[in-house]
Amino acid sequence: MPAGRHSGPLVAAVLAVALGGCRAKVEVATLPDESPSLRAANSFVHCIEGANSACVEPGQASRGWHGFALLAWLSHGSPVAIASSLPHQLAIHAEPRLIERRMVDEVERYAIALRGAGCSGVEEHSLGPLVERAATSAAERLDGLALWVRGASDAIGMLREDARAELAQGTLVAMRCPTDPYLLYVGTRYSEGRYSVVGMSTLVPAALGGERLDPERVAVRLESRALGLQGASSPLPDDAIGPWLPFPVEEF
Amino acid sequence: MRAWLVPVFAMLVQGTEPSAGFSTTVASHVERSVGVGNLPGGQGSEVVPGVFITLGLDHLDVFDHEALPLSQGRVADATPSPACRSGCARVLFETMEWEWLRLAVEGATLGVDIPVAVHFAAHRDVPAATLLQAAYAAAESRPVTPPNLSIVTSSAGRGLRSQAFFLLPPEGLLLQQGSAALALTIQVTDGKLRLSGSDSNLGPHAQASNLGQLRALLVALKKRHAGKDTVVIDPGDAMTTGELIELIAQVKPHFSRIVLSRGQTIRL
Numbered sequence: 197m198p199a200g201r202h203s204g205p206l207v208a209a210v211l212a213v214a215l216g217g218c219r220a221k222v223e224v225a226t227l228p229d230e231s232p233s234l235r236a237a238n239s240f241v242h243c244i245e246g247a248n249s250a251c252v253e254p255g256q257a258s259r260g261w262h263g264f265a266l267l268a269w270l271s272h273g274s275p276v277a278i279a280s281s282l283p284h285q286l287a288i289h290a291e292p293r294l295i296e297r298r299m300v301d302e303v304e305r306y307a308i309a310l311r312g313a314g315c316s317g318v319e320e321h322s323l324g325p326l327v328e329r330a331a332t333s334a335a336e337r338l339d340g341l342a343l344w345v346r347g348a349s350d351a352i353g354m355l356r357e358d359a360r361a362e363l364a365q366g367t368l369v370a371m372r373c374p375t376d377p378y379l380l381y382v383g384t385r386y387s388e389g390r391y392s393v394v395g396m397s398t399l400v401p402a403a404l405g406g407e408r409l410d411p412e413r414v415a416v417r418l419e420s421r422a423l424g425l426q427g428a429s430s431p432l433p434d435d436a437i438g439p440w441l442p443f444p445v446e447e448f
Numbered sequence: 449m450r451a452w453l454v455p456v457f458a459m460l461v462q463g464t465e466p467s468a469g470f471s472t473t474v475a476s477h478v479e480r481s482v483g484v485g486n487l488p489g490g491q492g493s494e495v496v497p498g499v500f501i502t503l504g505l506d507h508l509d510v511f512d513h514e515a516l517p518l519s520q521g522r523v524a525d526a527t528p529s530p531a532c533r534s535g536c537a538r539v540l541f542e543t544m545e546w547e548w549l550r551l552a553v554e555g556a557t558l559g560v561d562i563p564v565a566v567h568f569a570a571h572r573d574v575p576a577a578t579l580l581q582a583a584y585a586a587a588e589s590r591p592v593t594p595p596n597l598s599i600v601t602s603s604a605g606r607g608l609r610s611q612a613f614f615l616l617p618p619e620g621l622l623l624q625q626g627s628a629a630l631a632l633t634i635q636v637t638d639g640k641l642r643l644s645g646s647d648s649n650l651g652p653h654a655q656a657s658n659l660g661q662l663r664a665l666l667v668a669l670k671k672r673h674a675g676k677d678t679v680v681i682d683p684g685d686a687m688t689t690g691e692l693i694e695l696i697a698q699v700k701p702h703f704s705r706i707v708l709s710r711g712q713t714i715r716l
Contacts, residue, residue, distance in 0.1 A: 269558070274551055275473050275511055276497045277560045285558060298557075305556060341512060342476045399553045411542040414549050415531065418591050423552045430593040439593045440617040441707065447677045448629040 234317040237369035237382035257296035258394035260362025263355040270334035272401035315373035331356040471495035488693035490601030492609030498565025521574035533618035545589040569600035572690030576683040616712035679703035
């Protein structure tokens, strides 16, 4: 972790003492008293509020973050999705272009909701230990549920290696928002002396530093435009009694 | 990822191999959670991929994680949820709504569909009323439309099977005049099986004391209403899941479409 996390206020205090005798009033701008990774996460979200997916720079999407996200999914996601789409998700993981597309899609999906949501970073977790926890949990789970009998452990090993390589010094920044999506998790990596954002999610398992939403907020989120469920409908036969009884009244 | 690893990774993508079937996954969890041998025995169709909810005597699991404690197979705090039109318990409704949100976020992020099927694997001694509450909670909280529902049974030599059922709408059902619906309903109260419906021969007090008597009544009804396939069963508060499955097994040969109710009624 680079030095200078709390240097802003210190500089301000020194300047204030040094300039104390001067008549002219000098205002010293200071950086917010927050960690560099929190600052990176806040800047990224502020950027989304103004510019949508233009905030995702070429090369910013990270295979390490994608690997961590897939491990988190394997450790806590739906077995239905894991059973049906693991090869597809691994295929995406093998293509940097598709990983970037996924990050851009995620940002675009939440851009409108985040505008005015007032999200700000409140806490951060080191990603290194979370990667290990997710990988261990994913391996145990796939084995316990008899999902993917061949190749899964190799795939988990590969995802862990990718995540380790990039995120060993990274952080998971938890952000709170007064409105939908209420919680936002931003991943950062530390490289060449600075933190940069590598991905985001609105849901992280509790075992990996996430939090369960209040029930009132769950209901709001299910109506969120970002999830695309508003106004969705399923086709029913013309003669069906209704969505609860989708068969003809003649047979009832 | 290092460049030389890319072909290795592609090989892994092609080399991953699914398990023997989704029912194997369900069975793996059910065995650990309540024991497959404790499920009610019965026939049915293949267990298709879907959400699986396991109800034991002291816990309710969604997929493979414990979501809620139960006490003797019942929800300890039965305070109803204002959002659950059937009056299901708040804790159940909120648990299921949270699970649907998780699935919706997963679906949006990974480009996968939200499951359309929900299976209930209940210990045979769990009250049917708890199973029905959980079913209404899962169905009412699902975004868009109610899911396809089933009870998981254990079939000797065939593994787990899926017994499909529907639910009466949470507010009950009002059928228009002239709909010609039979609306055959079996209500279990005080150990009696009371039958009702629009058939004039049923009378206001048609009932059976045991499954044999019920079978005879159903055979006669089916002869008069060959085009009807549906029966509504309200198991009441005392019946267990195992007893409900036994009842369904008697009913299905005559009326193959099972609709369950926890007090919801049909108004003709």
